[in-house]
Amino acid sequence: INYQKATFLTSAPDIKALPADTGIEVAFAGRSNAGKSSALNTLTRQNGLARTSKTPGRTQLINTFALAENQRLIDLPGYGFAKVPLAVKEKWQKALSEYLMKRQSLKGIVVLMDIRHPLKDLDQDLIHWAVQSNLQVLLLLTKADKLSPGPRKKVLLEVTEASMAFMGDVTVQVFSSLTKLGLPELEQKLDQWFSA
């Protein structure tokens, strides 16, 4: 797939406002500031496609992008940001689990986690829901440029080992939007998901 051809489709305020549930969809999810929007921009080679920010919680809307007629990428709002009111957090958690369970076109989910803070409680909840919904899961350990190769490999091994416990189709990759580390592997995985 030529990811450079991605175009902005819609900003949806909630799950109900998403594009028609047809074709194949892949969502990028993770804690606020994990690097979701940056990874989408790296993947599509378009710097301004998804909004990135130093301020966590920047992406509040569900942004959708089209690769082809029936292929979409979804940039989900981040979770776990301390300053968001509890009621808003709980509402989003519910919407997110509903999306994972009910969205027919959703084939796989990329769960982005800062390589320095992997597998927080909310990440684990999300992975459990995804596995329960029979989704393919790619755990992307982002900002890998922040660690030197030794520690990077150590975290990769630890998370890979821990990922077995989810008992699903879960794979783990290191990634950096800064150095493009792991980009070919991300593309290969998405190609698989979109082709099947």
Ligand code: GTP
């Ligand atoms: P929300 O939309 O708020 O949930 O955040 P997000 O997950 O979309 O994160 P975003 O892509 O906006 O990136 C957050 C911050 O991390 C920005 O300051 C980015 O520049 C930085 N960042 C993202 N990816 C990388 C990376 O691979 N390496 C480094 N060093 N910084 C990164």
Ligand code: MG
């Ligand atoms: Mg974002």
